[in-house]
Amino acid sequence: MKNPIYTVSKNYRKEIADDKYYYARSCIRQNFFPGSEVTFLKILRENLGRDVIDDPHHTTCTGIGYHSDVVPYDTIQTVVARHFALMTEHGYENFVASCVTSFGMYIEITETWKHHPEQLEKIREYLKKATGREFEVPKNIAHTSDIIYKNRMRIAEQIKYPLVDAKTGRQLKIVDHIGCHYAKMFPENGEGGAEFTQVLQAMIRAWGGATVDYPERRHCCGFGFRQYLVQANRGYSVSNSKKKFESMQPYEPDAILCNCPGCAMFMDRWQFVINEMHGIKYGANNTMIPVFTYEELAGIVLGYDPWELGLQMHQIDPRPFLDKLGIKYDSDKMYKNKAGRQIGQYTPSQSR
Numbered sequence: 001m002k003n004p005i006y007t008v009s010k011n012y013r014k015e016i017a018d019d020k021y022y023y024a025r026s027c028i029r030q031n032f033f034p035g036s037e038v039t040f041l042k043i044l045r046e047n048l049g050r051d052v053i054d055d056p057h058h059t060t061c062t063g064i065g066y067h068s069d070v071v072p073y074d075t076i077q078t079v080v081a082r083h084f085a086l087m088t089e090h091g092y093e094n095f096v097a098s099c100v101t102s103f104g105m106y107i108e109i110t111e112t113w114k115h116h117p118e119q120l121e122k123i124r125e126y127l128k129k130a131t132g133r134e135f136e137v138p139k140n141i142a143h144t145s146d147i148i149y150k151n152r153m154r155i156a157e158q159i160k161y162p163l164v165d166a167k168t169g170r171q172l173k174i175v176d177h178i179g180c181h182y183a184k185m186f187p188e189n190g191e192g193g194a195e196f197t198q199v200l201q202a203m204i205r206a207w208g209g210a211t212v213d214y215p216e217r218r219h220c221c222g223f224g225f226r227q228y229l230v231q232a233n234r235g236y237s238v239s240n241s242k243k244k245f246e247s248m249q250p251y252e253p254d255a256i257l258c259n260c261p262g263c264a265m266f267m268d269r270w271q272f273v274i275n276e277m278h279g280i281k282y283g284a285n286n287t288m289i290p291v292f293t294y295e296e297l298a299g300i301v302l303g304y305d306p307w308e309l310g311l312q313m314h315q316i317d318p319r320p321f322l323d324k325l326g327i328k329y330d331s332d333k334m335y336k337n338k339a340g341r342q343i344g345q346y347t348p349s350q351s352r
Helices: 035-047 063-067 073-089 100-115 117-131 144-150 152-156 201-206 231-251 261-278 294-302 319-325
Strands: 021-024 052-054 094-097 140-143 173-177 255-258 291-293
Touching (some): 035 152, 144 294, 231 261, 294 319
Parallel strands (some): 094 140
């Protein structure tokens, strides 16, 4: 399948720092797919030789609380100011966020300070009174998918398993899903803007796969905070995901790639839920479509152990995808902990 080639407008080309990153973890990513963040750090340090600090004193940005009308704007600004203070104290200037909601919040807040300097001074005062800390605004703010995107060709030079069927040589077809808070809030901060975001598609092409520009590519995954956090609204959540699955189904994708922790979770688990509710499967030959984060996909092509990547945390079984790539793995180790004790068992037959 021939890959589409886009010319990205200069208005939607962003500056991405090359090294010395202060890393801000995601509060929900560590629960949904905990191997992703560890993999990101490993790739940066071991495969790319980059300087990145993983600060244990970093906390949630409170973005979900803010977007759910629980946390006031002044409060989240002060929380974010503390993050910037930690970065400043470590001597770093480049801030990298693992969560797209956090990324959107950091951009929204720094844009507020840029246009309303009096607000910045008020937050400086709040932080000083609350913690005794001072901070500098980062020189560069990027999302972690931006960093993998920037280094996609260096990763391509090291890959052991390109995104092709090991038996037939067919390019694997992978659909991408971009988190809404990555480029829809501030399009100029997403590589390619809101409509033609290239951050994930460029990775797929660089690593040998084929991209699919399906009709509902930009449609919400269904998380939407209030759509899911309020139990009575969860029908809205699953219906959004169903719309996306129906849109990509005719293209028979081999996998779905996401850059938002919430999106990856919902695209993965709502497939299972829809199958349980209606017996529907959206992949080729009546199969499920495995869902990966960009860190997981990078780790897969680099030859990382799939269980160290945390792929066993997925609702949709990743092993059919690994089989297509010709990756050897031990299914007996899928649910063993570090001590070798079996802590679970894969039972749903629907996702194979």
